[in-house]
Amino acid sequence: MVPVMGPGEGDAAVHDQVRTADGRRLRFDVSGDPHGSPVFLLHGMPGSRVGPRPRPMFLHQRGARLISFDRPGYGGSDRRPGRRVADVVADVAVVADALRLDRFAVAGRSGGAPHALACAALLPERVTRAAALVGLAPRDAEGLDWFAGMAPSNVSEFRAACTDPERYAARLIPRSLAIRSNPARLLEELRADLTDEDRMIVSDLTIRSMLLRAYLEALRTSPYGWLDDVLALTGPWGFDPAQIRVPVLLWHGARDVFSPASHSSWLAARIPRATAVLEPAAAHFAALRALPDVLDWLLEGTPRT
Numbered sequence: 001m002v003p004v005m006g007p008g009e010g011d012a013a014v015h016d017q018v019r020t021a022d023g024r025r026l027r028f029d030v031s032g033d034p035h036g037s038p039v040f041l042l043h044g045m046p047g048s049r050v051g052p053r054p055r056p057m058f059l060h061q062r063g064a065r066l067i068s069f070d071r072p073g074y075g076g077s078d079r080r081p082g083r084r085v086a087d088v089v090a091d092v093a094v095v096a097d098a099l100r101l102d103r104f105a106v107a108g109r110s111g112g113a114p115h116a117l118a119c120a121a122l123l124p125e126r127v128t129r130a131a132a133l134v135g136l137a138p139r140d141a142e143g144l145d146w147f148a149g150m151a152p153s154n155v156s157e158f159r160a161a162c163t164d165p166e167r168y169a170a171r172l173i174p175r176s177l178a179i180r181s182n183p184a185r186l187l188e189e190l191r192a193d194l195t196d197e198d199r200m201i202v203s204d205l206t207i208r209s210m211l212l213r214a215y216l217e218a219l220r221t222s223p224y225g226w227l228d229d230v231l232a233l234t235g236p237w238g239f240d241p242a243q244i245r246v247p248v249l250l251w252h253g254a255r256d257v258f259s260p261a262s263h264s265s266w267l268a269a270r271i272p273r274a275t276a277v278l279e280p281a282a283a284h285f286a287a288l289r290a291l292p293d294v295l296d297w298l299l300e301g302t303p304r305t
Helices: 056-062 085-098 110-122 152-163 165-181 184-193 196-203 205-218 224-234 261-268 287-300
Strands: 014-019 025-032 037-042 064-069 104-109 127-133 248-253 274-279
Touching: 014 085, 025 056, 025 085, 037 085, 037 110, 037 287, 056 064, 056 287, 064 085, 064 287, 085 110, 085 224, 104 110, 104 287, 110 127, 110 224, 127 287, 152 165, 152 184, 152 224, 165 184, 165 224, 184 196, 184 205, 196 205, 248 261, 248 287, 261 274
Parallel strands: 037 064, 037 104, 104 127, 127 248, 248 274
Antiparallel strands: 014 025, 025 064
């Protein structure tokens, strides 16, 4: 089993918040070695700062200082209506400034992966390395059949967000409220599209507890973080992945139907310093097990504070 943290508050994380230039509140956590190499971990969708991450002991052993925060509209962070993927860069910079970090690595899983790439593209003077696990390519990716290999449920959600955002919002908001009342409902909704391996991963009691805790915190105050994530991912990102010049690791499971591996292949062909890792038997939630190895790769190029 991967050395991930267990559920509850015994993870030795430091909880804090910061204000952005436009007055928004951002809630963030810091765990691991307080003097270690800093790594931002950008959560999935829906998700929050308390999502799956390696145990503090693992982070201390690796000399890692892990920073996670709620994207706007999730958990303890105020909403930013109309945000683009690129807008995450200013929020990462605000948290980094509050922690007095000049240089840091960035990792993102699933819906967080494009946001990690935005940081690599638009903060090259501060980002040392970036990792994108089971992420998506831009909706307007030239030459990519964006929906090919995607589960029908995801196709329906993303198409609705693209074609009729207001109707999509009217559908997502009551769904998110139901999931807030019972976070396990989301895993049950996904179950039919999970591979046998992914079913085993999300059935593990530790991982399941982490995921449910992350979903509950994500939707605790509003459904709008989730809504704004979907709209941002399917709209113009605000940057071109081809402009990324820092080293990037793209990790994907070949059997992923939530964000198909063809998306990482498209990105790998366009990001000059990309290293692509494709796991033939893995699917979407296997990225949780890959995270410790990905963290090791990020730390190779990131100095301690």
